[in-house]
Amino acid sequence: MIHSLFLINSAGDIFLEKHWKSVISRSVCDYFFEAQEKASTPENVPPVISTPHHYLINIYRDKIFFVSVIQTEVPPLFVIEFLHRVAEMFQDYFGECSEASIKDNVVIVYELLEEMLDNGFPLATESNILKELIKPPTVLRSVVNTITGSTNVGETLPTGQLSTVPWRRTGVKYTNNEAYFDVVEEIDAIIDKSGTTVIAEIQGVIDACVKLSGMPDLTLSFVNPRLMDDLSFHPCVRFKRWEAERVLSFIPPDGNFRLVSYHVNAQNLVAIPVYVKQNISFFESGFSGRLDITVEPKQTMGKTVEGVVVTVHMPKVVLSANLTPTQGTYNYDPVTKVLAWDIGKLNQQKPPNLKGSLSLQSGAPKPEENPSLNIDLKIQQLAISGLKVNRLDMFGEKYKPFKGVKYLTKAGKFQVRT
């Protein structure tokens, strides 16, 4: 299955290699570099590259290319999914998945990779099991370790791998028992020039942070579970209970995890929280253009829309922008040609507006297409679909946990065409 893994940074340096079978020379990455050169952006490097003797399957994440070497037939998604798990595990262990953090913790990284794959086949990919095997680094521990010479490797052998609840370690103890759930919904939308909605859908996730002692058995029920149309579950969720009773029943992993992700029933109309009035035009004469954007709150269910950012990828010929915002700040990066207008909170009475002129490269023909606007926003304490958690019950343990649910609505891929 997976033969080798190379980590490559954006400068094209291979800064880590790991082989699970016999060693493959790193020159195999030349094929990857070739493909990378051909691609205009890192996102456009084909995920699967065929070379005379190997296949390279790669992902691009957090400015790092994870390039794996395959020799025989294997489902590509199998490898891609695994590589993302590796990246997530780094994130989980080091707080960020970056070249620096990987280099700083190269030994732990190596130990992790060793445990995650055996002969190229995934062995332990559950964060709870791995954390029993290899303790995540903390500042305190690394200081203590250098003095006492004790280790990062768990002294006790992990029990998780043997259990039928492999995602939860045994003997968890907390003085404060708490369980928090975040219901986060994202609106994906395409709004066309005239302001009509081309497509709008809501995708949601429920992320949990559960710190409970022992082996709690939780049941989360909803006021309106039918809203959730298509779900994917963490392996801990009992599928049958959901099918029969529409409740989420599970023995949770310890710590942070994603309980479910869902898609809101397509029949429901999606409330679009903002209305964007825009006018961008370019003139042939004088090599200039005009820009006028107003963002108004629309269907907000009485909540405040915050963190509004409008991003515009300008055509190559736009040299600079001279604009005046009535609220917030704007920034135009002439290298990446990205105009970002950070508005912040949306004011009901006085809708923020950004107006001014753009100057174009002289001599170049005026751009034919107007750039589309990407909107980012947040609404606290609201799940835009109307999904509501009814209650959380705990069985199997005696103590009374502290429970909490938070709602958040964000813009996902929210695009306004112009």
Add this chain to the structure above:
Amino acid sequence: MSSSSAFNDDKGGSSSIGEPEYGHDPASGGIFSSDYKRHDDLKEMLDSNKDSLKLEAMKRIVAMIARGKNASDLFPAVVKNVACKNIEVKKLVYVYLVRYAEEQQDLALLSISTFQRGLKDPNQLIRASALRVLSSIRVTIIVPIMMLAIREAASDMSPYVRKTAAHAIPKLYSLDPDQKDQLIEVIEKLLADKTTLVAGSVVMAFEEVCPERIDLIHKNYRKLCNLLIDVEEWGQVVIINMLTRYARTQFLNPNANESLLEEGTEKAFYGSDEDEGKEEKVEAAALVAKRKPYVMDPDHRLLLRNTKPLLQSRNAAVVMAVAQLYFHLAPKAEVGVIAKALVRLMRSHSEVQYVVLQNVATMSIKRRGMFEPYLKSFYIRSTDPTQIKVLKLEVLTNLANETNISTILREFQTYIKSMDKDFVAATIQAIGRCATSIGEVRDTCLNGLVQLLSNRDELVVAESVVVIKKLLQMQPERHSDIIKHMAKLTDNIQVPMARASILWLIGEYCEHIPKIAPDVLRKMAKSFTNEEDIVKLQVLNLAAKLYLTNSKQTKLLTQYVLNLAKYDQNYDIRDRARFIRQLIVPTDKSGALSKYAKKLFLALKPAPVLESPFKDRDHFQLGSLSHLLNAKAGGYQELPDWPEVAPDPSVRNVEVPEWTKCSSREKRKEKKVEKPFYSDSEGESGPTESADSDSDTGSGTGSGSEESGSESGSEESEGESESDKEEEEEKHKRKSKSRAKKSTQESEGRKLFLSSASQQAVSPASGPVKSYELLHRITGEGLSVSYCFSRQPFSHDPHMVSVQMQFTNNGDTEARNLRIQEPKLQSGMRIAEFPEIDVLPPGETVTMVMGIDFSDSTQAANFQLCTHTRKFFLTIQPPVGELMMPVFMTENEFKKEQGQLTGMNEITEKLTLGETCQGDAAIVQRVTSTASLSRVPCGSEMKFAGKTVTSGSLVLVTIVTREQLVAQLTVNCEKMLIGTMLVKDILQALSQ
């Protein structure tokens, strides 16, 4: 990357690349950078007796390995520490050893004895890790030792060690393929393993070592299907892919009949869409005619049903695996379920999107209807990477039809204005494809494309020209003005492909534009020497065609061009010129061919078919690497074609193990935790089974059919003669007594066998369904009726018990108008009659379901059964156990409820177990077959829960075994009468 830098890398990067960054790397330490050339200090540290120093040294060495530096000269110093007490040092030594053992084989042997010792350790995890490292050392001398270790580990007590053994198999195989036969033995043994931990790993080993030995799977097929949902996600992917292949060799094509009909109609609509080859069809038609009506093998159904919940997995690879399984194996009507899950995956990382879209593109050609509701999910955002945009475009084009084409074209219009020119080019091609496949919009598309000809971007114009050329070829007469317009473009367009296309068009249709064509040739002759090769070839073509149609004006020009071509640098062009000259310019030597020159050059050419590049890609298994690359990857296993005749299905029958074996501690424990989680009804064992199967019926069509053994089967295959129900019953009883003997029977017998086999594999939850005689064929004058309590919820009224009735006409005249009349019922009872049966021909059997509300009493329901000639007075009296239905409950809930049903509502009896009724499993089986209850997942005691069908009063049963044969039975029920009767029935069942 240039070859010189690759060369540097090859040397282990020790020269230029990594060096400068050394000092900044904390992991390698400050001392390291200065002392890099000599590893002496490291050796010293490794030799010291302080663990902290050793650890420090090992960490630095591992950091070197991670960076790809050579650390092999430290081998002797490192390998000495293989038995170090410190666990982290030990692990890092393992890492080092596995990396360099191949290069230092002799020294590596020193470490082997440590691992051999480890293999005998009482701790299972140490045994496993010893085996893992031992098998990872690629030294051929130790092959026999590895083989021995794997054999031993394969029969280890611990499933974790057995899993490790499965992992070791492919390692040994790649080291020494001669071991194949011995390894297959081990694989066979491990395939029989019943734990979820081992299942995924051993199937992976099977796929790597002996994927062709499909016969090894037969006996394990049902078990694998049933365990699937509890296997870890990576194992699920491997198992599902393997089972897809297996099913293709063992079952019949569920779409064999339909595909014929549907293809026929589809053709009429979209002529260009598919051309499967008529012969095949005729052949298929003949086959279908011969073949009996299709009945899905219950094992086929089992696979489809047990994989379906996995569409909800969070792992994209699992979802894709199930999707391809459904695509390749499911009846057409059921494939639709995968669309939603695949569309969901498009929200994931862009690499996942890329792979999923490739597969959706292939699927959407065959099964367009499936994705149509999700059309908008494939709309393109300006922020998508180009490769994703192009794939989405492909899918949108595949989904286009008469009804949605206007929406799609409107969407395409916005794409054309994109800044991403590659994407615009792809959009233009997509428009071209829509125009060819949907006649109605051809003119609209053509007009749109013509407008693009005045676009400022040359690439856009060029692409449009190429596409317009293809479209015009379909009906050139109507579009001479477009051709004129394009002729003018030759002055401006520089893209060779576009110039060539225009020239070809002018040449081909020069009769429509007689004035312009010679002028174009004049201009081209002028610039001939500066043109690209493909353009030159088309100039030659144009010249030849004009010469043939209009030689007066163009004779000289043609000869000029031919002369230029004669001395061209490209031999193709020289060849072509010579060839054309011979054909068209009449000389004395010219052969017979020149007479036909006109026919040769101006023959009517068929319009090109614009095809999707994904057409026919589904001969590769979807989701595979080979499918993605559209080329066979190493180790790819072909997806076999469906067999014409299904191989003997009895090979999948399993000898039934003793109950006691099943209830060994380990297994029980596992079940206890797992069961309530997800496992699917009958398959997996189940205390909760009956409760599960309720909910299950809704989810899959025809599910539950295996349980009753005939319900859906008989519906699907009216032609197939149903075996005598009684006989079947008898067989079944015999079987459960003798507990399984292998048998090769025809389909009915097998179905029956399956139901018992799959229960045993797991648990005896819902026992065999007992059938009762209602009307004997002698009293019924040829008509016989039997009934059974199917334990399925009655769909129209949840308060009714569903009674499955089977009518068989044994007479020689047909029975007509079978219906129920004048039910005589006790107060409170109700009957939901079955729909009238119009005709029951002689020898036929029909199954009907009727609902009766017994009002929680065992009073009989009396009614008349009428035929067109006679009336029969009939009676159905239910056993008390059928008046209830299973309820799922946790142990705590059970205890709470039990606490409220004490005193008068509790009945306790001591009993002596019958000789044949020993072991928990047997008791569970007896109880659940007596009463429709479900087992409560809990410890050693056996608890069952249910509720009465009409009033929903709880029925709780507890059995505590005391000594060998003594047990205590407690029934708690609000309805005392029911409680008393139930106690009696269970006592009888258990003491037999």
